[in-house]
Amino acid sequence: MNTKxxxxxxxxxxxxxxxxxxxxxxxxxxxLSSRTLSTIAGQVPPLVLVCCGxxxxxxxxxxxxxxxxxxxxxxxxxxxxxxxxxxAVGVAAIAAILxxxxxxxxxxxxxxxxxxxxxxxxxxxxKIAFGMAMLISRSETLTVGMKLEPLISPLPGPGVPVxxxxxxxxxxxxxxxxxxxxxxxxxxxxxxxxxxxxLAGVETTWKKISVFVVTGLLTGVAAIFFAARLGGxxxxxxxxxxxxxxxxxxxxxTSLMGGRGSxxxxxxxxxxxxxxxxxxxQVGADEWVKHVITGAVxxxxxxxxxxxxxxxxxxxARIRNYKK
Amino acid sequence: MNALTIxxxxxxxVPGVPVLKDLDFELAKGEVHALVGSNGAGKSTLxxxxxxxxxxxxxxxxxxxxxxxxxxxxxxxxxxxxxLTVAExxxxxxxxGKFGIIKSAELLNRAKKALxxxxxxxxxxxxxxxxxxxxxxxxxxxxxxxxxxxxxxILDEPTAALTxxxxxxxFDNIRALRKKDVxxxxxxxxxxxxxxxCDRVTVIRDGRRIATHKVAExxxxxxxxxxxxxxxxxxxxxxxxxxxxxxGLTVKDLHAGEAVKGVSFQANRGEILGxxxxxxxxxxxxxxxxxxxxxxxxGEMYRGNQQTAFSPANPGxxxxxxxxxxxxxxxxxxxxxxLSITANTVIASNRKFVVNETADEAATEKxxxxxxxxxxxLSQAISDLSGGNQQKIVIARWLLCDCEIFLFDEPTxxxxxxxxxxxxxxxxxxxxxxxxxVVVSSDLTELMAISHRIIVMSNGRITGEFGPxxxxxxxxxxxxxxxxxxxxxxxx
Numbered sequence: 049m050n051t052k053x054x055x056x057x058x059x060x061x062x063x064x065x066x067x068x069x070x071x072x073x074x075x076x077x078x079x080l081s082s083r084t085l086s087t088i089a090g091q092v093p094p095l096v097l098v099c100c101g102x103x104x105x106x107x108x109x110x111x112x113x114x115x116x117x118x119x120x121x122x123x124x125x126x127x128x129x130x131x132x133x134x135x136a137v138g139v140a141a142i143a144a145i146l147x148x149x150x151x152x153x154x155x156x157x158x159x160x161x162x163x164x165x166x167x168x169x170x171x172x173x174x175k176i177a178f179g180m181a182m183l184i185s186r187s188e189t190l191t192v193g194m195k196l197e198p199l200i201s202p203l204p205g206p207g208v209p210v211x212x213x214x215x216x217x218x219x220x221x222x223x224x225x226x227x228x229x230x231x232x233x234x235x236x237x238x239x240x241x242x243x244x245x246x247l248a249g250v251e252t253t254w255k256k257i258s259v260f261v262v263t264g265l266l267t268g269v270a271a272i273f274f275a276a277r278l279g280g281x282x283x284x285x286x287x288x289x290x291x292x293x294x295x296x297x298x299x300x301x302t303s304l305m306g307g308r309g310s311x312x313x314x315x316x317x318x319x320x321x322x323x324x325x326x327x328x329x330q331v332g333a334d335e336w337v338k339h340v341i342t343g344a345v346x347x348x349x350x351x352x353x354x355x356x357x358x359x360x361x362x363x364x365a366r367i368r369n370y371k372k
Numbered sequence: 373m374n375a376l377t378i379x380x381x382x383x384x385x386v387p388g389v390p391v392l393k394d395l396d397f398e399l400a401k402g403e404v405h406a407l408v409g410s411n412g413a414g415k416s417t418l419x420x421x422x423x424x425x426x427x428x429x430x431x432x433x434x435x436x437x438x439x440x441x442x443x444x445x446x447x448x449x450x451x452x453x454x455x456l457t458v459a460e461x462x463x464x465x466x467x468x469g470k471f472g473i474i475k476s477a478e479l480l481n482r483a484k485k486a487l488x489x490x491x492x493x494x495x496x497x498x499x500x501x502x503x504x505x506x507x508x509x510x511x512x513x514x515x516x517x518x519x520x521x522x523x524x525x526i527l528d529e530p531t532a533a534l535t536x537x538x539x540x541x542x543f544d545n546i547r548a549l550r551k552k553d554v555x556x557x558x559x560x561x562x563x564x565x566x567x568x569x570c571d572r573v574t575v576i577r578d579g580r581r582i583a584t585h586k587v588a589e590x591x592x593x594x595x596x597x598x599x600x601x602x603x604x605x606x607x608x609x610x611x612x613x614x615x616x617x618x619x620g621l622t623v624k625d626l627h628a629g630e631a632v633k634g635v636s637f638q639a640n641r642g643e644i645l646g647x648x649x650x651x652x653x654x655x656x657x658x659x660x661x662x663x664x665x666x667x668x669x670x671g672e673m674y675r676g677n678q679q680t681a682f683s684p685a686n687p688g689x690x691x692x693x694x695x696x697x698x699x700x701x702x703x704x705x706x707x708x709x710x711l712s713i714t715a716n717t718v719i720a721s722n723r724k725f726v727v728n729e730t731a732d733e734a735a736t737e738k739x740x741x742x743x744x745x746x747x748x749x750l751s752q753a754i755s756d757l758s759g760g761n762q763q764k765i766v767i768a769r770w771l772l773c774d775c776e777i778f779l780f781d782e783p784t785x786x787x788x789x790x791x792x793x794x795x796x797x798x799x800x801x802x803x804x805x806x807x808x809x810v811v812v813s814s815d816l817t818e819l820m821a822i823s824h825r826i827i828v829m830s831n832g833r834i835t836g837e838f839g840p841x842x843x844x845x846x847x848x849x850x851x852x853x854x855x856x857x858x859x860x861x862x863x864x
Contacts, residue, residue: 249691
């Protein structure tokens with residue numbers, strides 16, 4: 049990719065993030081401290097991993113509301129296996145990731161093969177996963193103590209934890225799959241006109257299902273980082289997580305109608321949401337102000353995207369034609 | 373006495389392409405007047421103008437004094453709202469009520485009587501209309517039209533989904549309306565029905581009235597002659613005759629869905645095989661079934677010199693077997709509108725793992741040059757292109773695949789003249805390379821100009837096969853109507 053395209057694709061989101069950093073940095077003396085930044089860096093990985101999957105799902109014109117509950121289920125399962133069953137951390141991690149993949153498979157099969165709208169299927173699995181998390185945790189908080197400390201403590205060199213580096217690697221891999229592989233190109237094409245893609249002789253059914261499965265697996269990985277950061281998990285761990293994920297992805301310019309999206313911009317969307325959150329807390333904003341501002345930012349971001357995609361170029365073309 | 377008179381009606385959807393040209397027409401009160409013509413003759417446009425769905429560019433429609441201008445039409449496509457009840461569908465724009473609350477008892481009573489009239493006495497008016505079969509839904513629409521008590525009624529292919537006894541009952545209703553001085557415009561492909569129920573018949577072709585006859589005084593062959601026109605296929609001599617007869621695609625007794633009822637044909641390598649027929653005769657469905665886009669219920673297919681049996685379960689398998697389909701509806705089934713020209717071109721041929729943008733663009737540029745696609749850049753969204761250039765891209769994507777058999781469904785629909793020429797040239801080139809080409813088209817002139825052989829589909833079957841020395845507009849048109857004969861009606 050050449051530099052110009054890189055800048056036009058990711059520049060605007062990056063600039064918005066930088067503006068937020070400077071804004072909060074000038075409003076609060078403590079914002080640019082290493083403590084605030086490492087708090088944000090710790091929150092980033094779980095949300096980013098889920099957003100990688102969510103971006104793919106929105107690109108094929110689906111949605112996944114279950115990611116929050118599935119994250120809670122995977123996290124409690126993970127903690128349960130370590131704390132109660134005393135499994136090795138690696139084995140427990142694999143079990144948690146597969147559990148996420150299983151929920152993704154259910155979502156995919158019902159959505160694609162049985163043609164139940166993904167909104168409904170994943171609303172159902174949201175409740176089911178939440179119930180399952182309550183069941184296995186007996187509605188208690190399961191703690192794992194310091195066992196997972198290495199995952200989240202900042203590395204001496206870059207100052208960010210392992211989990212953050214893993215998340216960034218996933219973002220790079222995800223963006224590569226999306227824009228550099230045939231699989232990714234086909235997903236985008238499916239999002240614009242599935243019938244045409246099928247009639248072009250391209251397999252669509254299992255491609256769509258795979259997207260849900262991958263999102264489930266990524267949610268499982270996210271659950272591990274989540275549990276590591278908080279040292280435990282309970283059934284409520286994923287409350288509202290799906291909405292934060294959708295918000296971040298949409299702020300990143302991915303279309304809810306399918307056919308358009310970018311993993312890197314979803315990542316920047318996550319940074320913007322979490323920076324906003326931490327920044328508002330830092331300047332002493334009330335809890336309600338945080339919610340109102342975050343809501344307004346979501347609508348503004350999508351509005352800007354609509355203007356960029358439809359109204360503004362149309363206006364520009366009209367002005368050009370007028371000049372002629 | 374005329375219920376309505378039309379004088380010098382003109383209509384074009386696209387400037388310069390007239391659909392109706394100085395059309396004159398009279399509909400007398402108390403008559404059943406048949407309107408016949410081939411695909412694109414202007415029947416539906418005329419009906420839509422009469423009901424006020426669209427407005428003409430010029431011309432005059434005058435209703436007789438005392439005749440209400442409320443024209444009621446039963447459309448060919450069903451307009452049932454499946455989730456509402458039968459009764460609600462019947463009176464959707466005149467639901468009896470007080471303060472906005474529906475009087476259910478009155479509604480159901482009235483509906484019961486209306487249903488009785490069309491022979492649906494057994495249907496519960498409170499059930500959801502979507503649960504009824506297609507034939508019954510058609511009758512509901514007819515019942516709704518009868519309830520509107522208009523003085524002009526238009527029926528567009530009302531019997532398409534009906535069985536023998538249902539048709540008889542419909543005709544009884546029509547006769548009763550005729551006695552009440554209602555003027556009825558009856559649009560149909562079925563000559564035997566026209567002979568049975570209509571008083572007069574008007575033939576239109578290319579948007580003009582060709583003739584009006586009393587039904588009692590005209591024979592079917594004459595009507596077909598008038599519908600077909602007399603122009604001779606002037607292009608056919610320009611074509612090279614095919615050199616060999618090597619089979620390319622053989623289809624035996626193909627059945628699929630409701631529309632394909634036992635289709636057999638053979639297409640040869642190096643040959644352009646045209647499929648003619650009326651809209652709805654099952655041509656599109658046949659191509660889709662061969663391509664694996666829709667399920668087949670029975671039938672065998674063989675491809676290539678070796679006549680290898682193939683039976684694709686989905687389009688992917690068809691493409692792997694070297695079959696390509698250019699679909700009828702470009703927007704719905706062909707284009708990835710927001711994506712680039714390159715993305716649209718390479719969608720079918722890219723089967724590797726990693727995208728090679730340079731190779732993709734090189735391949736796209738090559739086929740775009742071959743087909744003379746007009747565009748600013750290959751990264752332009754395909755939605756920016758004209759219909760003709762969009763169609764070229766949909767065709768171009770198959771040139772990048774290793775296909776032997778090309779199925780074209782209406783390849784020049786909505787395409788400008790220049791692009792049409794480019795597409796014809798390409799078809800001929802592909803044939804010269806020894807590919808097998810099957811072209812479905814509703815434009816008979818086009819079909820006679822490009823085909824080496826034409827088969828005709830009618831009502832889900834093949835009803836005619838013509839070589840270039842045999843075909844005329846007349847015998848193709850006759851074959852296109854042949855499948856709708858009364859034999860089937862009595863059998864039903």
